Amino acid sequence: MTQQEALFEFLLRLxxxxxxxxxxVSEWCGHGPVxxxxxxxxxxxxxxxxxxxxxxxxxxxxxxxxxTADDLAYHRDAWDFRNLLIAERPNGDFGHTIMRQFLxxxxxxxxxxxxxxxxxxxxxxxxxxxxxxxxxxxxxxxxLCIRLGDGTEESHRRMxxxxxxxxxxxxxxxLGDDADAVLVETGIAPDPDDLRADWDATVSRLExxxxxxxxxxxxxxxGGKTGRHSEHLGYxxxxxxxxxxxxxxxxx
Amino acid sequence: MxxxxxxSTGKGLKSRKEMTPEEGRFQDRIDAGEKxxxxxxxxxxxxxxxxxxxxxxxxxxxxxxxxxGNWITRAPTLSRKLILLAKVQDEAGHGLYLYCxxxxxxxxxxxxxxxxxxxxxxxxxxxxxxxxxxxxxxAIGWLVDGAAIMxxxxxxxxxxxxxxxxxxxxxKEESFHQRQGYDIMMKMANGTEAQRAMAQDALNRxxxxxxxxxxxxxxxSVHSAQSMAWKIKINTxxxxxxxxxxxxxxxxxxxxxxxxxxxxxxNKKTGHxxxxxxxxxxxxxxxxxxxxxxxxxxxxxxxxxxxxxWVRDGLMAHAxxxxxxxxxx
Ligand SMILES: [Fe+2]
Ligand SMILES: [Fe+2]
Numbered sequence: 001m002t003q004q005e006a007l008f009e010f011l012l013r014l015x016x017x018x019x020x021x022x023x024x025v026s027e028w029c030g031h032g033p034v035x036x037x038x039x040x041x042x043x044x045x046x047x048x049x050x051x052x053x054x055x056x057x058x059x060x061x062x063x064x065x066x067x068t069a070d071d072l073a074y075h076r077d078a079w080d081f082r083n084l085l086i087a088e089r090p091n092g093d094f095g096h097t098i099m100r101q102f103l104x105x106x107x108x109x110x111x112x113x114x115x116x117x118x119x120x121x122x123x124x125x126x127x128x129x130x131x132x133x134x135x136x137x138x139x140x141x142x143x144l145c146i147r148l149g150d151g152t153e154e155s156h157r158r159m160x161x162x163x164x165x166x167x168x169x170x171x172x173x174x175l176g177d178d179a180d181a182v183l184v185e186t187g188i189a190p191d192p193d194d195l196r197a198d199w200d201a202t203v204s205r206l207e208x209x210x211x212x213x214x215x216x217x218x219x220x221x222x223g224g225k226t227g228r229h230s231e232h233l234g235y236x237x238x239x240x241x242x243x244x245x246x247x248x249x250x251x252x
Numbered sequence: 253m254x255x256x257x258x259x260s261t262g263k264g265l266k267s268r269k270e271m272t273p274e275e276g277r278f279q280d281r282i283d284a285g286e287k288x289x290x291x292x293x294x295x296x297x298x299x300x301x302x303x304x305x306x307x308x309x310x311x312x313x314x315x316x317x318x319x320x321g322n323w324i325t326r327a328p329t330l331s332r333k334l335i336l337l338a339k340v341q342d343e344a345g346h347g348l349y350l351y352c353x354x355x356x357x358x359x360x361x362x363x364x365x366x367x368x369x370x371x372x373x374x375x376x377x378x379x380x381x382x383x384x385x386x387x388x389x390x391a392i393g394w395l396v397d398g399a400a401i402m403x404x405x406x407x408x409x410x411x412x413x414x415x416x417x418x419x420x421x422x423x424k425e426e427s428f429h430q431r432q433g434y435d436i437m438m439k440m441a442n443g444t445e446a447q448r449a450m451a452q453d454a455l456n457r458x459x460x461x462x463x464x465x466x467x468x469x470x471x472x473s474v475h476s477a478q479s480m481a482w483k484i485k486i487n488t489x490x491x492x493x494x495x496x497x498x499x500x501x502x503x504x505x506x507x508x509x510x511x512x513x514x515x516x517x518x519n520k521k522t523g524h525x526x527x528x529x530x531x532x533x534x535x536x537x538x539x540x541x542x543x544x545x546x547x548x549x550x551x552x553x554x555x556x557x558x559x560x561x562w563v564r565d566g567l568m569a570h571a572x573x574x575x576x577x578x579x580x581x
Contacts, residue, residue: 026324026333029340030317031552033560035348035361038317042341046334053330070329094563147570148563155566243328243386250444252328252386252436 006182007120008062009082010189012072013225015055016083019073021104022048023236024091033094040140044101047133054126061122074244078233085224086169088232092162095148095155099162102141106202107173109134110195119187142205149210160212171220173199254312254376254400256467257539260301260478282483287413290356298482302412303357304373305484307364310350311375313343314368315549319383320392328386335432336389342425349421353414369554377535378465380543387440387447387454393433395455395462395500401426402496403466406486415484434503441507448508455504456512460530466493468532497525 001009026045032038056069086104091097112134115127148155176184176192183189206212223229243252268276275295281288288294317340324340327333351361367373378396383389404426408419440451466489470476479485487495501518504511513528537543 023325026337029324030321031556033563035344039341039344042337042344046337046341049330049334049337073330094560148566150573151566151570154562158562239325242326247444247446250447252332252439
């Protein structure tokens with residue numbers, strides 16, 4: 001695998017994850033549990049889609065085939081998508097959504113911090129900007145998970161259910177492959193496994209402060225990073241890409 | 253408008269002679285263009301009418317998220333998606349400012365929400381129409397936000413301070429929304445044949461519902477006369493509707509789209525367009541709950557509220573535990 005191929009792959013993984021997660025979060029618009037949360041969810045979705053433009057824009061540039069961020073978002077099929085599986089998990093109740101956000105934010109803030117010092121200046125610049133946004137997302141998602149974990153009996157149960165259901169989708173964040181190895185060597189990206197200890201420390205707050213129990217399993221659902229997705233992604237793309245597909249050549 | 257057919261609780265306009273000394277002083281302040289602030293004395297009718305008007309306006313912002321939110325996941329480009337998300341988020345923010353303004357009058361957000369959900373309070377009729385194509389998102393920004401601006405710009409001068417200040421913030425954002433909506437229409441009107449057809453279809457469906465936003469003629473309405481004397485209504489519905497038509501017709505022409513009104517014509521003498529009335533029977537049916545989307549819209553809000561109960565309870569319970577902990581330390 002050439003460095004260019006590895007870089008393209010890596011940027012798709014970042015950009016597709018923010019795109020698909022942003023799509024999921026945006027489904028909440030107008031349906032939040034309280035007005036302030038509705039606004040905050042929309043804000044998270046906005047940041048994620050904004051980051052998508054940057055990551056996929058850079059991916060398109062690296063690819064050098066004249067495609068744009070929009071081309072990548074709207075004109076690839078599911079097997080070409082490289083997002084983490086956790087991003088495509090359905091929203092479920094608010095507990096699932098905010099737990100998914102926390103587990104992702106905890107990882108995202110770590111990788112963005114490391115990427116801020118990437119030897120690739122384009123990546124470093126995006127990571128610095130996105131890092132500020134994600135720091136704020138993490139503060140909020142951590143706070144909500146903890147408060148709802150240690151809230152009522154029902155909120156505790158729902159948060160525990162969410163944690164149990166999403167846990168198998170967290171392991172994928174830390175599994176590296178050839179593409180990662182190429183980028184680690186040149187100091188462009190960190191080794192995914194290096195992030196695990198810090199992530200564990202962040203997530204342990206669910207136990208210490210949120211009174212939840214972290215599942216005792218290291219089994220990881222994988223495939224997102226290489227284009228083997230769950231059934232959900234097809235429906236997300238069908239919805240997201242529909243106009244572009246139905247009216248080829250139109251500008252919007 | 254976002255607040256349609258708000259009944260004032262005054263029994264019609266009082267003459268100066270009929271006013272108590274307090275009411276007289278209050279009216280003097282209004283006439284002198286002073287702002288009324290939350291702690292100031294005010295007639296009960298003034299307070300109640302404002303609560304209804306601001307509450308209905310707030311509800312409209314909130315319910316108004318739904319028809320446009322319907323297209324966020326299908327927005328055709330990443331930047332259109334961002335713009336639409338930001339717009340719908342702005343509307344939620346408008347709702348928040350307005351609920352806060354209403355709270356200064358002694359009514360809580362929960363009470364207002366409850367009144368919306370049980371049907372005791374209304375939201376604008378316009379949000380009971382469906383968004384069927386992407387062009388509808390353009391049409392809503394252009395026409396619905398455009399109509400909202402017509403009403404809200406004068407309300408920046410309304411007599412109640414918190415309401416006037418909320419309007420100043422809101423109006424800035426509404427004009428962005430209108431420009432963005434018109435920009436979508438431009439792209440569609442200058443696009444492929446299918447896009448032009450979508451744009452015309454959106455205008456056909458949203459024209460009359462937009463005219464209805466201003467409410468029926470209120471020339472002779474006692475409620476309007478009282479609200480205007482209190483400066484919580486600045487113009488009559490007909491004045492605003494006329495202004496809206498005069499502004500919008502040339503914009504439609506520029507897009508190369510046709511306003512769906514065969515009797516529309518420019519009157520050189522008056523300098524205004526003459527236009528057909530919307531179907532007021534339809535308007536009253538929509539208000540009664542018989543619009544194409546009433547059930548879905550209110551149903552979605554009630555569901556969001558009910559589904560969110562455990563979240564609100566959980567956060568509240570945590571806050572109580574937390575403050576108990578602090579007290580114990
Ligand atoms: Fe608004
Ligand atoms: Fe608006």
